[in-house]
Amino acid sequence: MYIVFNTLHGDDIKERGKMRPGAFRGQIGVGVVFVLCASGAAVTDGQAPATAVSPTTGKALYESACMSCHGPDGRGMPRSAVGFDIPVPDFTDCSFATPEPDPDWVTVVQHGGPVRAFDRRMPAFGGALSADEIKQILGYIRGMCTDARWPRGELNLPRPQRTEKAFPENETVGTVAIDPRGGGAVTTEVIYERRLGPRNQYEIKVPFELNGTTPDGWQRGLGDIALGFKRVLNHSLERGAILSAGGEVIFPTGKEERGLGGGTTVFEPFILFGQMLPRDSFLQAHAALELPANRDRASNEGFVRLAVGRTFAQNAGAGRAWSAMIEVLASREFTSGARTTWDLVPQVQVTLPTRQHIAASVGVEMPVNERRGRGPRVLFYLLWDWFDGGFFDGW
Numbered sequence: 001m002y003i004v005f006n007t008l009h010g011d012d013i014k015e016r017g018k019m020r021p022g023a024f025r026g027q028i029g030v031g032v033v034f035v036l037c038a039s040g041a042a043v044t045d046g047q048a049p050a051t052a053v054s055p056t057t058g059k060a061l062y063e064s065a066c067m068s069c070h071g072p073d074g075r076g077m078p079r080s081a082v083g084f085d086i087p088v089p090d091f092t093d094c095s096f097a098t099p100e101p102d103p104d105w106v107t108v109v110q111h112g113g114p115v116r117a118f119d120r121r122m123p124a125f126g127g128a129l130s131a132d133e134i135k136q137i138l139g140y141i142r143g144m145c146t147d148a149r150w151p152r153g154e155l156n157l158p159r160p161q162r163t164e165k166a167f168p169e170n171e172t173v174g175t176v177a178i179d180p181r182g183g184g185a186v187t188t189e190v191i192y193e194r195r196l197g198p199r200n201q202y203e204i205k206v207p208f209e210l211n212g213t214t215p216d217g218w219q220r221g222l223g224d225i226a227l228g229f230k231r232v233l234n235h236s237l238e239r240g241a242i243l244s245a246g247g248e249v250i251f252p253t254g255k256e257e258r259g260l261g262g263g264t265t266v267f268e269p270f271i272l273f274g275q276m277l278p279r280d281s282f283l284q285a286h287a288a289l290e291l292p293a294n295r296d297r298a299s300n301e302g303f304v305r306l307a308v309g310r311t312f313a314q315n316a317g318a319g320r321a322w323s324a325m326i327e328v329l330a331s332r333e334f335t336s337g338a339r340t341t342w343d344l345v346p347q348v349q350v351t352l353p354t355r356q357h358i359a360a361s362v363g364v365e366m367p368v369n370e371r372r373g374r375g376p377r378v379l380f381y382l383l384w385d386w387f388d389g390g391f392f393d394g395w
């Protein structure tokens with residue numbers, strides 16, 4: 001982990017650090033490497049992958065209980081053979097199989113399709129198979145996707161408000177940030193994220209600003225549109241860790257003179273890290289530089305964001321999932337005399353439909369220091385993982 005990070009980003013950071021005064025970037029690098037090492041050492045147990053299973057047992061159980069519908073190779077039996085119209089999933093298709101975490105599949109196998117708003121033709125095996133037998137079967141099914149480049153869905157940790165996730169996603173998020181100070185300001189943003197193959201993802205962010213703090217009264221309109229790309233560098237379900245890097249370009253599409261944008265193109269290289277911890281806890285980290293093209297309008301900046309949290313599943317996984325998180329945000333301009341600003345963001349996320357593909361989150365961003373010109377903001381988002389179903393499906 002350290003080597004990947006160091007070659008791909010550490011050198012880059014040090015290089016920039018030499019070019020300009022203010023070695024804070026180096027500190028970000030060191031800080032994050034430290035986090036990576038520290039958390040890498042704390043290998044998880046709670047959510048660690050299924051222990052090695054004997055393939056013959058898993059295979060034999062699969063053949064007797066699942067094969068009649070899911071087929072000898074896991075691709076699903078044809079409709080003519082199963083006698084119903086519902087398509088049976090293809091377990092050899094990594095793009096379908098890998099994003100699904102084991103606990104979700106265990107829930108479906110134990111309680112049947114309807115527990116996650118799937119079809120009732122996926123039967124419940126909770127009475128017929130022991131937890132260990134289900135684990136063995138899933139171990140066998142997991143071997144049907146043979147491309148190890150796809151990170152597993154367990155590493156897809158709950159989305160914090162400000163810390164970006166390392167896992168590549170197919171989702172649409174709508175966010176609202178309310179700043180009640182002065183005349184008030186509301187930023188709503190639509191974020192579209194799309195996965196490209198096993199490791200890559202691009203995203204588009206379109207903000208809409210409503211600003212009541214300008215001298216000319218309320219202003220509203222498009223803010224600065226951003227385009228981003230990220231790539232998974234390293235992932236391991238055994239270590240419960242995922243590391244990604246990427247970049248974002250923020251375009252000055254908002255009208256700065258009306259208080260609706262930054263007025264310059266900004267380049268933002270970043271790294272993202274996620275670590276599963278025991279007992280459904282997790283840690284996520286996000287470090288980035290913000291490099292404006294026009295430095296008369298904005299100065300270079302760097303930030304580090306950390307999120308720690310824990311997920312609580314209702315009804316032993318059959319109900320909603322609640323995730324409590326707290327984020328620590330540190331940000332600093334690279335100008336002489338600038339100080340690091342700190343914020344805390346306590347928040348809670350909950351999955352809404354039975355399918356669990358839509359989640360809502362609410363949090364408060366609270367400045368800890370440098371409070372002049374900064375106040376608490378209320379943050380809200382609604383997230384739709386459209387890969388798992390339509391917005392109105394699965395409730």
Ligand code: HEC
Binds near residue numbers: 089125
């Ligand atoms: C009678 C037919 C049938 C049998 C037997 C059966 N399944 Fe299924 N299974 C289905 C169907 C149909 C679906 C798709 C449901 C949907 O998409 O609505 C499905 C879906 C699934 C899913 C995917 C859930 C998701 O997240 O998309 C898993 C995992 C699964 N089955 C595992 C098993 C295992 C393990 C066994 C054996 C212990 C088994 N199934 C036996 C019919 C069956």
